[in-house]
Amino acid sequence: MTNKQFSNTEQTVFEELLIHRRDVRGNRFLSSPIAEDTLRKILHAAELSPSVGFSQPWEFVIIKNQQTKQAVADVFAVENTKAEKLFSDEKRKEYAQLKLEGILKTPVNIAVFYRQPDGPVLGQTSMPDMGEYSVVCAIQNMWLMARALNIGMGWVSILDPEKVKDILKIPEERKDKLKLVAYLCFGHVDEFLNQPELEILKWDTRKPISDYLHQESYTQQ
Secondary structure, three states: OOOOOOOHHHHHHHHHHHHHOOEOOHHHEOOOOOOHHHHHHHHHHHHOOOOHHHOOOEEEEEEOOHHHHHHHHHHHHHHHHHHHOOOOHHHHHHHHHOOOOOOOOOOEEEEEEEEOOOOOOOOOOOOOOHHHHHHHHHHHHHHHHHHHOOOEEEEEOOOOHHHHHHHOOOOHHHHOOEEEEEEEEEEOEOOOOOOOHHHHOOOOOOOOHHHOOOOOOOOOO
C-alpha cells in the first residue's frame, strides 16, 4: 500500500501507547516465559527503525541463560554500590530502596550494541554520534512494540560495558568496534503503573514543555 494514512482512532491508540509506555523495574516483573513469536515481533520492530544512511548499525545479543544473567547482575551490583555513594544522604536512602533492574527476574535479556562503521556513512560524516542515535531509535521501537504486546521492558544502564562484553564473549578483535548502548530486560509484569514509578516516588517531577521549548532561537531577545 502506498501513501498509507492513519485514522483518528489509530492516532489515538498510538498516543495511548506513548502515554502508557513504562521503564519497568525489577519489583514488577514476572518470571513467566515470553513466547518466541512475541520476541520476534519485538526484534522486528527494531529492524524497522530509522538509521543514518540506512546503515542499520545495531547488534543484539539475546540472553536467556541464568548463569550469564547472574554474571551481569553481579556487575550491576558493583556499579550500583558506586552509584549510590554519589547522591546526598536523603537521596541515597531513597536510592537504596529502588529496585532498579530485573536482570534475574526476567526470562529474556537483550544486550544492544552499536557497531562502528569501517568507512564513511551517509549523514554521519559531520555528526559521528548519529550512528549511536540510530541504535537508540531501534531501542525505542522495541520498547513501544513490547508495550503494545503487554510486555514490560526495563533499561539497565548501571553497568560496566567492558565487563559485559567479556561476559558475552565479544571477540577481542571486535571489542573496539562494538559499543554497549543498552542492556534490556523483557518480561510479563504484575501491573503497568499509570505514571512512571520515579514520578510516583517523587524522585523527580515531569517538566512542563515550556521549560525546554524555544522559539526561533535558543535565547529570546
